[in-house]
Amino acid sequence: MSSMNKLSATIRTFHSSAARFKKNVEFTAVRYPYLKRGNYSFLSDRHLGFFQSILSPHQVLTDEFNDLSGYNVDWMHSVRGSSRLVLRPKTTEEVGAILQYCNAQNIAVCPQGGNTGLVGGSVPVFDEVIMSLGLMDAVISVDELSGIAIVQAGCVLEKLETILHLNNLTLPLDLGAKGSCQIGGNVATNAGGIRLLRYGNLHGSVLGLTAVLANGQIMDCLSTNKKDNTGYDLKQLFIGSEGTLGVVTQVALHCPSKPTSVQVGFFGINSFDNVLETLRLSKQNLGEILSSCELIDASSWNCVTSLLKLKSPVNYFPFYILLETSGSNADHDAEKLNSLLEMLLKNGTIVDGTIAVDSTQATSLWALRERIAEALASEGYVYKYDVSVPIRQFYQLVDVMRARLEKLPIRCCGYGHLGDGNLHLNITSQEYSSELLNKIEPFVYDWVSRQRGSVSAEHGLGLKKRDYIEYTKSPTSVHWMRRMKKLFDPNNILNPYKIFPGTLNE
Amino acid sequence: MSSMNKLSATIRTFHSSAARFKKNVEFTAVRYPYLKRGNYSFLSDRHLGFFQSILSPHQVLTDEFNDLSGYNVDWMHSVRGSSRLVLRPKTTEEVGAILQYCNAQNIAVCPQGGNTGLVGGSVPVFDEVIMSLGLMDAVISVDELSGIAIVQAGCVLEKLETILHLNNLTLPLDLGAKGSCQIGGNVATNAGGIRLLRYGNLHGSVLGLTAVLANGQIMDCLSTNKKDNTGYDLKQLFIGSEGTLGVVTQVALHCPSKPTSVQVGFFGINSFDNVLETLRLSKQNLGEILSSCELIDASSWNCVTSLLKLKSPVNYFPFYILLETSGSNADHDAEKLNSLLEMLLKNGTIVDGTIAVDSTQATSLWALRERIAEALASEGYVYKYDVSVPIRQFYQLVDVMRARLEKLPIRCCGYGHLGDGNLHLNITSQEYSSELLNKIEPFVYDWVSRQRGSVSAEHGLGLKKRDYIEYTKSPTSVHWMRRMKKLFDPNNILNPYKIFPGTLNE
Structure with a gap:
């Protein structure tokens, strides 16, 4: 849809303005004072020397003002990390070497795709090393007959779509951020978007992927088979795990025929x-x-x-x-x-x-x-809620919130993917107000929970929504998620502070 | 498709004849003499007393000749266990109580749905207790507007389809065995079938499920949200794990509109x-x-x-x-x-x-x-291979096998789901011949492996294909599968001898 280019352009504008506005964005560690830095190593010259020894100079960014600010801040200017290092691997093997070293040296890592997320999942909270997948942007193969594309994780969605269209294929997903977001990030966050109603979710569309585990081990699940029942479908674990179980480096995608x-x-x-x-x-x-x-x-x-x-x-x-x-x-x-x-x-x-x-x-x-x-953002501060609710209660939440908030906000409105039961509830005020926030949260999550909805339909948990996980997931599920995390990343170096409330050792 | 009733009827015939023919079916432990029984408890009167204390009489079957034979033998008469007990729980809680006890008492359990599998996954290898889900056959709810059905695991696929059709919905999967197979078994084996081309696989269609873990813990992942990005999608683990990680007891399914x-x-x-x-x-x-x-x-x-x-x-x-x-x-x-x-x-x-x-x-x-x-079966013994291969090599394997086997078999033929790259290679001979088998295997798996295909596209690994897992899955994947199994079922009581080659302690 060429119609989406406008929003993509908007996100790009936000993006490029991040550097200009960086001084105005409060550090996450300041805005969320209860967050405590994990007991990770601080970046040393010896560490830097190692990374410089295995990567080319343009793959290792350290200039805080010219290089790092765009990576440390999200496009909404809502979170800001203080990383001193961005690594830009070009191959799965380089990702492996980096993670193996970080795991051995107890260095925390924040994997980053297009950095278009809404929940603070893709920027560091403290000084995690940022691993940007942006240089891994090759479309490896596209086969029209079988409808299968293999692509590196850093490939921007719009670029992939353009190439697919030339092959009479299309993407099974589409979202406003497609001009900036990357397929690896889409997979890692289980991106939804406006075509899910038609083509289903990424758990069905991703045929295979390569992921690098926290210890540097390369997990080759890059199947291109539409049917493969040979044991556990491990690739599913990485879809939607927000970079906390492994770093997705390659994806094989089932691509439908392009509609004419x-x-x-x-x-x-x-x-x-x-x-x-x-x-x-x-x-x-x-x-x-x-x-x-x-x-x-x-x-x-x-x-x-x-x-x-x-x-x-x-x-x-x-x-x-x-x-x-x-x-x-x-x-x-x-x-x-x-x-x-x-x-x-x-x-x-x-x-x-x-x-x-x-x-x-x-x-x-x-x-x-x-x-x-974009229109809502121009009103001031926006409280954004991306929830799933049963279809008959789809709009009820907006009415309930209006009655509850009365004249406090400028606007309380709802829109979204009706066909998927995915409501975007948005509340605007001139500026951030903790009074208003406390009137909204956790009430809104509690309401959604009582309908057995989801407190994050398509945006993930990241940092901002991690404390609300149990409003949707059962305690048993969260318990087993923690066990999975511990199994795959025992030192918790991969995207720490995200998804799970509290610390992982609780 | 009413057209499929014929095959369903065929499977039913095989099924009901299992009792008659039971004496002719060789025990699995005899046919596969290298299999060694795990160090599990033998069923005692005390164990039986416990099960009888928590279940009604018709939920506890012990009559070897009248009750058990149909559960101990697969419909193809290719494997035969020697279980002395079938338990038929009616609720998730009963499944939980049974597994908690079995785990504590070190009793191995074989979960069983419609027992229509082709790889010996759904019958015991030795004397595992059979847990049949057949009494849990309720359709809990069907909602036409949202296209969501919630159903107990033991519901037969055809029954569910009939109810969905009354609500202008249809199933996202269809297979020949639908008159006997159960939705829980379909989910546990990630059943494919003839509609996958159109509606995608169960990883996309299953919205939620309830599974009972080996320790009896109930994992409530019964979301009905089409979009839910709140942490790891744990339900995916149970889809295709063939009952080795947990027992699926309820399923929420996305059901498309019924085509007119x-x-x-x-x-x-x-x-x-x-x-x-x-x-x-x-x-x-x-x-x-x-x-x-x-x-x-x-x-x-x-x-x-x-x-x-x-x-x-x-x-x-x-x-x-x-x-x-x-x-x-x-x-x-x-x-x-x-x-x-x-x-x-x-x-x-x-x-x-x-x-x-x-x-x-x-x-x-x-x-x-x-x-x-059915026609092939009437020729005598059938060597069946259900593989995925790249579409351009789809038929090559049949030609290769014909050249290799020359006059040894009666017939070497290929058919299947072309649109999904899923070939059914079938080789017939008058009776089972180890000479012919050794000419076919592992050659056929090696050939598929070299094309990066799958040695089991839709039938799973079960017992019969477990030794070939590494022809499709990478050693790293298999390693992590073993770790997952160990995490979820440390005593290996759930469907032992299946999926993994050798013993799990290797």
């Missing part, structure tokens, strides 16, 4: 019951070509239309749905979408609706959904 | 190059509605048409492809498939072809593919 026809519809809807009915009828009538079903509430719509001056094809409604279809026959797809639109209008499920006639219009419609985050 | 239109085409093809071209053009032109692409070679076709007297709509060809589409608009789907057929005939990619005009014809076409196994 993409259509976008935008509907105005009077009630949430009708939102659900629209979803139900869309699934029934669009069937296999439905590729996105996104909800935008009136408040999000107001924000993006008024603050960013985006034009909307339909006027004010309590809810909007953006539907996307992707298929292999434009006539068939148009017939399906048009007859759905007719049916929805006729039976009163939707009140107004439009279908994009060309890709420019489609891009404009997508902008109404994709630039909401 | 299903079409089947059957094509005769002159060369394997044209088989690949047919696949390529089918993917390109049928796109999102392609749901199966199955290959049948001339020898398999001969067998099923001559021995089972099945009629074929096209005459003799070196290769046949069966295509299935599933979609939401019969007119659109028919137009797509018809224009594909026209194109393939016109450009000479296929020489003859037909499209079923009704479901009776579709069932007949599917029978040509699905009853091959």
Whole structure:
């Protein structure tokens, strides 16, 4: 979707401005004073000498102001580490040599992909050595017939997509950050995005991967077999483990055929019951070509239309749905979408609706959904919650929070991946307020927990959400996660302070 | 697909005949004399008394001839255990109490679903206690809108499918054994089948599950969230672990909308190059509605048409492809498939072809593919290999084996899930011959290994293929699998002798 380039550009802008604003970003260690640095080695000249002996000069960055600031700060300027060293390996073997040494020397390591995360998972908390995968950006092979691509972890998603399109294939995932995020980071964080409804999640799409363990051992799970039942599927462990069990260096991905026809519809809807009915009828009538079903509430719509001056094809409604279809026959797809639109209008499920006639219009419609985050950010401080809830309770949380917070915030709004039950609850205020935060948390997590939802649907836990893990995962699960971590990384050198609350020795 | 009922019926027949034939089935311990019983407790009256104290009489089976024989023997009559006890828990808690006791008493346990496996994974090797999940067969909930079903592990796949169809949903997996196999066993063995091409594998479709660990601890991962990134996705460990890490007791499954239109085409093809071209053009032109692409070679076709007297709509060809589409608009789907057929005939990619005009014809076409196994079995002993290979080498293995085996077997044929790169290589002889076996193995595994294929695409390792794990998995992977096993089941009470070669203490 070329429509997404705008958001990608936004993230790039944030990114490049990180250096300029670095002095304004508070150190994580200051903002979160209860965090204690682990008992890791401090970086010495001897350590540096070792890394310089195995890597080329451009693979070892130490200039704090010119080199490191972009790696120490996240793109939202919400967390800031104080690493003094960025290592940029070019091969799996180099990653292995680095980790073997760090493990032996008790040096903590923060693996970093495109650094587009939202939970502070990809930047150091203290002085962890940053391992950036950015130089490992080769697309190793693409096979159109089998629909299989093998790629190095540092490859930017958009670059991979461009190459796949040349081979009549497409990516099974798509997200706003695709201009910056890297496939290895996507796998490590189990990135979701707007195509999950159609192509499923990365646990199904990743055919194989290579990961380097904390001790430097190379785990070769780089299968390209769509079916392989020979023992435990260990690669699954690394998908979504946020760099805490190993560093993903190569990925084999199942890539679907590129759709030749993409259509976008935008509907105005009077009630949430009708939102659900629209979803139900869309699934029934669009069937296999439905590729996105996104909800935008009136408040999000107001924000993006008024603050960013985006034009909307339909006027004010309590809810909007953006539907996307992707298929292999434009006539068939148009017939399906048009007859759905007719049916929805006729039976009163939707009140107004439009279908994009060309890709420019489609891009404009997508902008109404994709630039909401940007519009919200312009209001000041944004409290962002990315939760999964049962579909019938999808919007209830927004109502509950509005009633609870009353006039405290500027705005409390909800939008997101309706088809996947994934709500983005956003609350804005002029600046960060601990009073407001304490009104929101942990209440919001508790509410989600009572619905058996997920307190982090697609953004992961990282640093910012680690304390809320038990609102979604059972104590037994967390216990066994800790045991897995201990098994794979006994010295806890890989991305410490992330995912698990407290210290791992608790 | 009602077409599959025939094979299901076949499996049921095999099943019910197991009791009759039990005296003819050699004990596994005799057929594989190198296997040594682990140092487990022998079942005592005290043990039995405990189980009888926590379960009802019909949940504790001990009558060797009337009760146990069907559980001790697989449906192919290829392995036979000597268990003296079958336990049939009705709840997760009962599974927990049983395992806690077995773990404390050092009693080995063989979990068993529908017992339809092909690798001897679901029956005991020695006298392991059999834990049958068959009484846990409730469909707990089905939600049409979100497409989510929660079901107990012992529910037979066909029963679940029937209930889903009533809710306009369908299963993301389908296999010949669906009349007997159970969803828990499907998950534990990561069952593949004929819809994987369309709906992906169980690692993507299983949203959550409950598993009971060896120590009786209940691991609640029964999420129904389509997106949940809150730490490690532990449920993935149990998918495909063949009951060696825990016993799956409940499953939450993502279920797609039920297609309203299903079409089947059957094509005769002159060369394997044209088989690949047919696949390529089918993917390109049928796109999102392609749901199966199955290959049948001339020898398999001969067998099923001559021995089972099945009629074929096209005459003799070196290769046949069966295509299935599933979609939401019969007119659109028919137009797509018809224009594909026209194109393939016109450009000479296929020489003859037909499209079923009704479901009776579709069932007949599917029978040509699905009853091959039955036809082969009627020739005598069948050496079955279920492998994944890169798509361009898909049929090469059959040619290689024919050249190698010359006149030794009756037949050497290949068929299977072309679209997934999953070949079923079958070799028949009048009776079991170790000379023939030694000509086949380990050569066939070595060949697959050199293509980086999988020596068990969808059937698992169980007992029969455990010694070949390293032909597909790297030594590092196997090492870490052993460590995982040790972590989750330190006493190795869960399904011992399976998956891992040698003993786990090696």
